[in-house]
Amino acid sequence: MSITLALAEELIARASVTPNDAGCQALIATRLKQVGFVCETITAGETTNLWAVRRGAAAEAGKLLVFAGHTDVVPPGPLHEWLSPPFTPTQRDGTLYGRGAVDMKTSLAAFVVAAEEFVAAHPTHTGSLAFLLTSDEEGPATDGTVKVVEHLQTRGERLDYCIVGEPTSGKQLGDTLKNGRRGSLSGTLTVFGRQGHIAYPQCNPVHLLAPVLAQLVATEWDRGNEYFPPTSWQISNIHAGVGATNVTPGEVIVDFNFRFSTASTADTLKQRVHAMLDAHGLKEGQEYTLDWQLSGEPFLTPSGALSNALMQAIQHETGVQAKLSTTGGTSDGRFIARICDQVIEFGPSNESIHQINESIPLNHIEPLKNIYFRVLTQLII
Structure with missing residues (x-):
């Protein structure tokens, strides 16, 4: 079993129905601290938020790339309609099933493992890497990412790049990037x-x-x-x-x-x-x-360094030519765009999000992690 898959299953097993984080962020923070991240928990109401940063060797001059996402999931719905328990990650016919498998715990696992591998391969990277995680994305979104952004604004923090791990792909992994939302x-x-x-x-x-x-x-x-x-x-x-x-x-x-x-x-x-x-x-x-x-509010990231890096990484890993899109509902990208000029959403297929028997193909998990890793090597090495 790959490290990414194992972490995805460990996260899915935590019943983090919004706004309950169920210990997901603590698990992630423990791993990030082991590779040099400074982790800060920011709570608001019932919401748990995590801001974790690893400053590069030339942090003053280097770029800051943020992986953003949410640990909360929507309720599973009628349990009797699931082929396997929603919070018992189950592999069946080349597919991983469980609530949050695509929205968005596999992306979170891929973020973490990509960061671990990047730090191991480039311990003296010049740019900086951060995580912005919340447990309030699937709820009213009043105590989550917006609160962290406000907190960062008071400290004068600016982000250069942000990848939000929302499930954006369609039929093929990497066929769609969201570079804005209405x-x-x-x-x-x-x-x-x-x-x-x-x-x-x-x-x-x-x-x-x-x-x-x-x-x-x-x-x-x-x-x-x-x-x-x-x-x-x-x-x-x-x-x-x-x-x-x-x-x-x-x-x-x-x-x-x-x-x-x-x-x-x-x-x-x-x-x-x-x-x-x-x-x-x-x-x-x-x-x-x-x-x-x-x-x-609507936000838009025109074609630039981040979208180009993602497209190149996707092309290398999957052979797919990604397209930019602004379809769909709102996302936490609307808050992050206040302090970041380049915000792109990219993650696995969205075909089963919020549905009974939510799932992700097993053969999409390692390529997803590899894509995130390649972007890091292009932008903050």
């Missing part, structure tokens, strides 16, 4: 009317909303750019009425979400929505209220 802006719009008998309609809020809704659906918010698709506005829920067929509703509530690119900002999107409501004669505080929640 932002997420949600809103809850409540339009007020007057409840009454449907035969004597007073003021139906659904009718007040309808023309605005049509405009919101038809609007081109932006055209995207080289890296991002156009910004998308989508409804997730609409609720109105009391359940009777002869009563007009007193209000209608619409939950919606913008997944927006760097071609727009949260503030401009808010302003445009309010302008549409105003143009249809709806007054804020009287005919409607609108509550906003910004859960993530």
